[in-house]
Amino acid sequence: MDLAYQEGLDVKEFLIQNRNLFEEQLLEEAVNVREKIEEIQLIGNINLIENAHKLVMHVVKEQEAELIEFSKQEGVAWAKYSLTLTFKLEWVQAIRRTLWNFLQYYYQLTDQKKGIDEFFAMEKKINDFVDKFLNSFFLSYSTYKDKLIETQSKLVENLSVPIIPITKTMCVLPLIGTIDKMRMNSIEEKVLMEIGEKRIQTLILDLSGIVELEEDVLNHLMKVIEGVSIMGSTPIVTGVRPDVVRKMIDLGISFESKAETKGSLQQALSDYFVTASAFAEE
Numbered sequence: 001m002d003l004a005y006q007e008g009l010d011v012k013e014f015l016i017q018n019r020n021l022f023e024e025q026l027l028e029e030a031v032n033v034r035e036k037i038e039e040i041q042l043i044g045n046i047n048l049i050e051n052a053h054k055l056v057m058h059v060v061k062e063q064e065a066e067l068i069e070f071s072k073q074e075g076v077a078w079a080k081y082s083l084t085l086t087f088k089l090e091w092v093q094a095i096r097r098t099l100w101n102f103l104q105y106y107y108q109l110t111d112q113k114k115g116i117d118e119f120f121a122m123e124k125k126i127n128d129f130v131d132k133f134l135n136s137f138f139l140s141y142s143t144y145k146d147k148l149i150e151t152q153s154k155l156v157e158n159l160s161v162p163i164i165p166i167t168k169t170m171c172v173l174p175l176i177g178t179i180d181k182m183r184m185n186s187i188e189e190k191v192l193m194e195i196g197e198k199r200i201q202t203l204i205l206d207l208s209g210i211v212e213l214e215e216d217v218l219n220h221l222m223k224v225i226e227g228v229s230i231m232g233s234t235p236i237v238t239g240v241r242p243d244v245v246r247k248m249i250d251l252g253i254s255f256e257s258k259a260e261t262k263g264s265l266q267q268a269l270s271d272y273f274v275t276a277s278a279f280a281e282e
Helices: 011-017 019-029 034-044 048-060 064-080 085-110 116-160 181-198 215-230 242-251 265-281
Strands: 170-177 202-210 234-238 260-262
Touching: 011 019, 011 048, 011 085, 019 048, 019 085, 034 048, 034 064, 048 064, 048 085, 048 116, 064 085, 064 116, 085 116, 170 181, 170 265, 181 215, 202 265, 215 234, 215 242, 234 265, 260 265
Parallel strands: 170 202, 202 234, 234 260
Antiparallel strands: none
16 A cells, blocks of 8 residues: 655644545445445435544544534434434444554554553544544434424324414314324313413314224313313314214213304304304494
């Protein structure tokens, strides 16, 4: 290997002068990743080669703060674009091996003899820095993913409890699909919070899109309706399907003691605006 070296070069300068050879050996080490370099840059605008040199410089210069900050940026970038972690791990390990090879070349060219204690001290320092990069990278990756999952969960939760304003004081909550205990808890929390924050005076709960209501969910729904009343809002239930009505009859449950009922959402809205119009004329 035709390495560039002049007497007096330190390790950092040696690596800079042999940058191209370092890249060649690195690509030979990272067999699986080298085929993905262009794809990774295209997906996440991540230049693996440049970032490898940056990592090496932080390690040989013992720039711990800069190394940690760089690892955090890398972790977020890989998490943001859902890049494969095994590629990152293979790439960093290839960088580690290549760096050690070039350190060997450097000490051979300088004819420096290191004692066993001195060598192990250097080995510990360099590997600790690379390990710190990996640990911080994975922590940053995991933290970003957790926040992303939390954000997506809140979005799904909001979509599953879509409280739609009709007027300043009236809203509709169309319940669609299957309602389980977890979703019922979300409905309860969101409904009571929205009534308090938005001063909702009338809340229409439209059940026409519900596939099925189990007994425990039905009982929970009755408690939510009661909670709506306690909050000072008038609950109106619409669109109760025949099979739900039959189940309520069998269980001895009735909405009428807790809320006003209407056959459909359209009927409830029509009645509301007719009443509102009559009050306005008076």
